[in-house]
Amino acid sequence: MSSTFQPLRVGLIGTGQISDIYLQTCAKYDEVQIVACGSLDQHQSRAKAAQHNINKVCTPEEIIADREIDAILNLTVPAAHAQVSLAALEAGKHVYSEKPLASSVDDGLKILAASIENGLTVGVAPDTFLGGRWQTVRKLLDDGIIGRPTGVNVFAGTHGTERHHPNPDFYYQSGGGPILDLGPYYLTTMVFLLGPITRVAGLANRAFDQRMIECGPRYGTKLDVEVDTHVHGMLEFESGVVGSMTMSFDIWDSETPRLEIYGEQGTICIPDPDPVHGSNIFQGDVWYRTRETSRWTHQPRPTGRDQWQVANNDHGLNEDSRGIGLVEMACAIRENRLPRASGKLAFHVLEVMLAILRSSQKRQFIAITSRPPIPEILPQPNSKRLFAV
Numbered sequence: 228m229s230s231t232f233q234p235l236r237v238g239l240i241g242t243g244q245i246s247d248i249y250l251q252t253c254a255k256y257d258e259v260q261i262v263a264c265g266s267l268d269q270h271q272s273r274a275k276a277a278q279h280n281i282n283k284v285c286t287p288e289e290i291i292a293d294r295e296i297d298a299i300l301n302l303t304v305p306a307a308h309a310q311v312s313l314a315a316l317e318a319g320k321h322v323y324s325e326k327p328l329a330s331s332v333d334d335g336l337k338i339l340a341a342s343i344e345n346g347l348t349v350g351v352a353p354d355t356f357l358g359g360r361w362q363t364v365r366k367l368l369d370d371g372i373i374g375r376p377t378g379v380n381v382f383a384g385t386h387g388t389e390r391h392h393p394n395p396d397f398y399y400q401s402g403g404g405p406i407l408d409l410g411p412y413y414l415t416t417m418v419f420l421l422g423p424i425t426r427v428a429g430l431a432n433r434a435f436d437q438r439m440i441e442c443g444p445r446y447g448t449k450l451d452v453e454v455d456t457h458v459h460g461m462l463e464f465e466s467g468v469v470g471s472m473t474m475s476f477d478i479w480d481s482e483t484p485r486l487e488i489y490g491e492q493g494t495i496c497i498p499d500p501d502p503v504h505g506s507n508i509f510q511g512d513v514w515y516r517t518r519e520t521s522r523w524t525h526q527p528r529p530t531g532r533d534q535w536q537v538a539n540n541d542h543g544l545n546e547d548s549r550g551i552g553l554v555e556m557a558c559a560i561r562e563n564r565l566p567r568a569s570g571k572l573a574f575h576v577l578e579v580m581l582a583i584l585r586s587s588q589k590r591q592f593i594a595i596t597s598r599p600p601i602p603e604i605l606p607q608p609n610s611k612r613l614f615a616v
């Protein structure tokens with residue numbers, strides 16, 4: 228690294244459950260430095276700062292106004308994403324936000340407009356598609372292993388979050404629900420693998436009007452469910468691929484694979500029946516089967532020596548690395564290019580998710596108008612430049 232290299236100085240707003248993995252990931256890379264943190268709960272933020280050696284604890288307003296800060300890491304609850312991101316952009320700071328980009332198309336557009344007007348970069352989670360598993364799938368597709376893709380099916384069936392999250396309120400409020408919470412992982416991944424989506428239809432319902440918190444200090448608290456919690460979407464891609472997705476907080480268990488892509492010459496499968504796996508994580512098994520093989524081929528092979536194992540392992544993102552999208556964004560800012568987990572990609576995903584819900588209410592197909600830049604695959608093995616295009 229050159230002597231003039233300056234890390235991106237980042238202020239963290241939102242110091243809840245997900246912030247630990249971000250802070251752990253950022254600590255491994257020179258590209259970013261978390262210089263301050265804050266939230267609505269300064270007691271929580273002080274504890275987080277002590278745990279992760281962050282020097283300053285401030286209010287969110289102070290962080291946004293701080294001239295020593297280049298970028299805001301927005302890990303607030305979904306209903307606050309747009310307000311915090313817009314305030315940061317208007318104060319001249321780049322933004323990396325947790326998903327979703329916003330809770331409405333209008334707010335999403337305002338964020339993109341503010342980034343253009345101010346010449347600033349917006350990045351948005353999920354960054355899981357940068358993981359070894361998804362880069363491997365993309366390489367299999369790019370190399371034509373299953374021929375021309377024609378279909379895709381994704382599935383994430385969970386029973387919600389109230390058994391493991393002490394404050395699960397936001398998952399059942401506007402901006403939450405399985406399509407806006409789990410959907411970004413699967414849709415971002417599908418768009419990375421298969422290109423933009425042009426038309427959708429949706430059907431949605433909810434199993435319960437109330438949920439009860441089943442862990443932590445608020446155990447027993449009842450929450451009103453304001454959003455649909457079982458959602459099916461039908462997807463048409465610009466490439467001609469057609470697909471379907473199921474995202475649910477109403478499913479106790481399932482053996483359905485997380486993702487399958489059907490091609491003229493074969494199938495790629497992400498098998499994990501365990502709901503914590505799937506498009507939600509960076510690492511894991513990839514299966515494919517072609518017309519030439521009678522069984523599934525595993526990638527990486529447990530003892531394999533072929534190129535695929537190398538491709539999966541060598542760029543080093545085969546562990547939970549949430550926050551790597553922010554590190555990649557810091558590189559993109561330096562190189563004057565879009566980050567891979569870009570605001571434009573997140574806007575496309577937001578437009579699709581909200582259209583699926585609207586389609587369920589209106590009982591009609593809905594056209595998707597945005598066309599995002601499709602992230603480049605990461606440099607292949609042995610490249611010293613982890614993120615270069």
Ligand SMILES: NC(=O)c1ccc[n+]([C@@H]2O[C@H](COP(=O)([O-])OP(=O)(O)OC[C@H]3O[C@@H](n4cnc5c(N)ncnc54)[C@H](O)[C@@H]3O)[C@@H](O)[C@H]2O)c1
Nearest residue numbers: 241242243244245266267268287302303304305307325326
């Ligand atoms: N918890 C998870 O496992 C998980 C996983 C992936 C992504 N996420 C996403 O991360 C985000 C945060 O989730 P979490 O589980 O950490 O939530 P959390 O409730 O544990 O923490 C939210 C934090 O945001 C702060 N906050 C809320 N509104 C704010 C506002 N208006 N201004 C400033 N600060 C505000 C709160 O004080 C708190 O520090 C959400 O978008 C969620 O979808 C969470």
